[in-house]
Amino acid sequence: MISKQNINFFEKIIGKKNIYSDPGDCWSYGYDNSKFHELPEAVLFPKDKNQLKNIVEYCYKKKINIAPRGRGTGNTGGSVPLNKCIVISFERMDKIIKIDIKNHIAIVQPGVINKNLQDILNKKKFFWAPDPSSWAYSTVGGNIANNSAGPRAIKYGTPRENILGLEFISGKGEIHRTGVTTTKGVVGLDITRLLIGSEGILGIITEATLKIIPKINKIITIEICYKNFKDAIDMIIRVMSHEKIFPYSIEFIDSEASELINDLEKDYYPKKSNALLFQFEILDLKDTVSIEKIIKKLDRNSLRMKIAENINEQDKIWKARKSLSPALRKLGEYKVNEDVVVPVANLSTFLKRLKSMSKKYNVKIVNFGHAGNGNIHVNLIYPNEKEKNSTKAKMCLDEIFNLVLSLDGTLSGEHGIGIIKKDYIGKEIPKETLKLMKKIKDQFDPKNILNPGKSI
Amino acid sequence: MISKQNINFFEKIIGKKNIYSDPGDCWSYGYDNSKFHELPEAVLFPKDKNQLKNIVEYCYKKKINIAPRGRGTGNTGGSVPLNKCIVISFERMDKIIKIDIKNHIAIVQPGVINKNLQDILNKKKFFWAPDPSSWAYSTVGGNIANNSAGPRAIKYGTPRENILGLEFISGKGEIHRTGVTTTKGVVGLDITRLLIGSEGILGIITEATLKIIPKINKIITIEICYKNFKDAIDMIIRVMSHEKIFPYSIEFIDSEASELINDLEKDYYPKKSNALLFQFEILDLKDTVSIEKIIKKLDRNSLRMKIAENINEQDKIWKARKSLSPALRKLGEYKVNEDVVVPVANLSTFLKRLKSMSKKYNVKIVNFGHAGNGNIHVNLIYPNEKEKNSTKAKMCLDEIFNLVLSLDGTLSGEHGIGIIKKDYIGKEIPKETLKLMKKIKDQFDPKNILNPGKSI
Numbered sequence A, B: 001m002i003s004k005q006n007i008n009f010f011e012k013i014i015g016k017k018n019i020y021s022d023p024g025d026c027w028s029y030g031y032d033n034s035k036f037h038e039l040p041e042a043v044l045f046p047k048d049k050n051q052l053k054n055i056v057e058y059c060y061k062k063k064i065n066i067a068p069r070g071r072g073t074g075n076t077g078g079s080v081p082l083n084k085c086i087v088i089s090f091e092r093m094d095k096i097i098k099i100d101i102k103n104h105i106a107i108v109q110p111g112v113i114n115k116n117l118q119d120i121l122n123k124k125k126f127f128w129a130p131d132p133s134s135w136a137y138s139t140v141g142g143n144i145a146n147n148s149a150g151p152r153a154i155k156y157g158t159p160r161e162n163i164l165g166l167e168f169i170s171g172k173g174e175i176h177r178t179g180v181t182t183t184k185g186v187v188g189l190d191i192t193r194l195l196i197g198s199e200g201i202l203g204i205i206t207e208a209t210l211k212i213i214p215k216i217n218k219i220i221t222i223e224i225c226y227k228n229f230k231d232a233i234d235m236i237i238r239v240m241s242h243e244k245i246f247p248y249s250i251e252f253i254d255s256e257a258s259e260l261i262n263d264l265e266k267d268y269y270p271k272k273s274n275a276l277l278f279q280f281e282i283l284d285l286k287d288t289v290s291i292e293k294i295i296k297k298l299d300r301n302s303l304r305m306k307i308a309e310n311i312n313e314q315d316k317i318w319k320a321r322k323s324l325s326p327a328l329r330k331l332g333e334y335k336v337n338e339d340v341v342v343p344v345a346n347l348s349t350f351l352k353r354l355k356s357m358s359k360k361y362n363v364k365i366v367n368f369g370h371a372g373n374g375n376i377h378v379n380l381i382y383p384n385e386k387e388k389n390s391t392k393a394k395m396c397l398d399e400i401f402n403l404v405l406s407l408d409g410t411l412s413g414e415h416g417i418g419i420i421k422k423d424y425i426g427k428e429i430p431k432e433t434l435k436l437m438k439k440i441k442d443q444f445d446p447k448n449i450l451n452p453g454k455s456i
Helices: A004-014 A023-029 A049-062 A114-123 A140-146 A191-195 A229-240 A255-264 A285-298 A311-322 A324-330 A344-360 A391-406 A422-428 A431-444 B004-014 B023-029 B049-062 B114-123 B140-146 B191-195 B229-241 B255-264 B285-298 B311-322 B324-330 B344-360 B391-406 B422-428 B431-444
Strands: A065-069 A085-089 A096-100 A105-108 A163-170 A175-179 A203-211 A218-226 A249-253 A274-282 A302-308 A335-341 A364-370 A375-381 B042-044 B065-069 B085-089 B096-100 B105-108 B163-170 B175-179 B203-211 B218-226 B249-253 B274-282 B302-308 B335-341 B364-370 B375-381
Touching (some): A065 A140, A105 A114, A114 A140, A191 B431, A218 A229, A255 A324, A302 A311, A311 A324, A335 A391, A344 A364, A431 B191, A431 B431, B023 B042, B023 B085, B049 B085, B049 B163, B049 B203, B065 B140, B096 B114, B114 B140, B175 B191, B175 B203, B255 B364, B274 B285, B285 B302, B335 B391, B344 B375
Parallel strands (some): B065 B085
Antiparallel strands (some): A096 A105, A105 A203, A163 A175, A335 A375, B096 B105, B218 B274, B249 B364
């Protein structure tokens, strides 16, 4: 347990009110959405970067480990305080420092909730592109640390493409400013993007300069059902290669997933459908007509096509899609949820091989996700804890990862490595390159006090 | 001079035909577009990464410095072989390894000329976004090393946003593979983007996985002239904030520049115009009508507006713009050409202050550039070499850089640091952060043999 002396020091910096040291208070800062839990040594709520700098300098001196934490919505244990960490919570560093509409820039503290930012931007007819499904609860800092994105990444990119500059504190307590406040800049090494997606192991972000974009408010949704997944994937490829339509999002729901939805929402989809949901931004109604025309021309072998122009019709389509998560939960606790990516045109092979693996390992596999980026959430549904943790289940997961890599894919599209995938990172990243990454990490955090036990 | 023994070793690896050691042969590999020149110790033309790996391993052992070189089109001396370098030329590593239209990917060797790639992609109705003005001669590898972009960066981004993965050789001769072949991925540290824009000091790129995009072939150009530059900049801000039009490029030409064009092309622009050239991609002709309507609605105080729908009319507009470089050359040899960026809404203040500096230092200043990114090419025109190199000229440049930074700008948008701006990098990047960058560099290149004397 952390010493009274250390707590006293922290209290001097941030005040008694801004620190939890009672295990009862600390408990809920020990988990995220991964079901890992580890009790923090203490939870600190700094208000600004100067307080944080003092904290990190002290931790560096005393070798106290630090787990930075947004709102703990991650899926891989990235914010779980392994190895006797104090938690730095950004709940009280949640200010929007500046919104500069003319320059398309927002400057924020890391603790601001993505949705709160979007609500304010929305009033000014702007948005920040990253839209992870946790957006209503997760922080911008957490989104940056995990390079979290959502459906509209296909059109607008991930945090990597939507951050101009960062301020962060290294593991030695040094404040660094990187990047620019412009959309171009090539002065020095790109430390900004090195920090993005680094899961808190290089530095603690204290401020971010975000690129914001004028918002197109009208969207149409098109839902198309196919008997065969290959027809669905081929349709995605044709749509994405058509120069006159640029999807805002493309979601895929395989036949196992659509049947789960059908159970809840009686026969919503034709039996055993592989469904696609396309969204397109439109400037005015005539765009709807031309998109509709193109989509109908590109379609082959569909069972059904719904084109939703008004909000009611759209809500119906998305209601079905959104019932998928509760439906999965109904299937039970013993699910392994992966977040792999393969190049879009390799999705058919991927799904076909998953079908054989489902038989081979006798496990239900439910797939859905952001197919326009080739990002598929693969859910392995086991009947009980024992089977979920069995050697056979491990072999199955191993085979899935090997398959993903053999298809030029990557093990994580948006959830990151955290604790969960740490054993697998060596599959994707060559040994020498991993060694190089570790050496880079050493330059930022020589005593390895920042989020130890995560990522690389 | 390099020893016979070293030359013999290189000849064994790549063959006699693929190496220059005669100073006469080597001469033209000693300069770029910056007017720096340094004779290389030798010029090597490897054909593949394995040859290159052997070369770099040997250079690491013997501590022989290496300057990687695309086609020497850079503006800052980045490829000039300072410090007794051998030059690695990529002329014979210019293969397009794979074009995968379905997955929107091209895999290339670094020596491929940007234009050659675009010509092939164009036949398949695709393109790679980066379009530096040197695109007809410069290599993709060079574009990546400098994060070089051009007018359409405003819509499609720079190499940073258009590279998925890289293969490179470190200063120790290790081959590394980084990144992915998908548009999403968060496994390990983002070494890919760390390499982009690093000017060859971290590694020598041997292969790049590029994101390619379906091409919209129809473009309209709108030219608008303003009496006051403030009206021009205000128009840019309004256009960029309008959610229904998304410019493909926005070029700005100030009144000094437009007068130079008027000298060549008699009275092309209204006298002392500040001109804007907008390009918009259109899907069909009805888009022209709506863009025209919006632009006319947004315009205030223009002297003249030309809307060019067909290629002939567009060529006329661009012919004027393109005559600017020859016109500048006519003004004489003694010009300092800068490549700064400020946030778009700060451009008015920037231009105003440049006008006062022009008077204060008694120097003609001609400005033009990619104003949609806030990227302005500032040209200081001196009457002779002596004045160009005077203390006063240095003070003027210094004041310009201070001004740029005080307006939240950056010293280089697309040319990089190279040799020319090395003395100024400390103005923009804090000392501690620069030190961190140097430590990162050490992990890639512990003996400092890769492009020594450049960038950081």
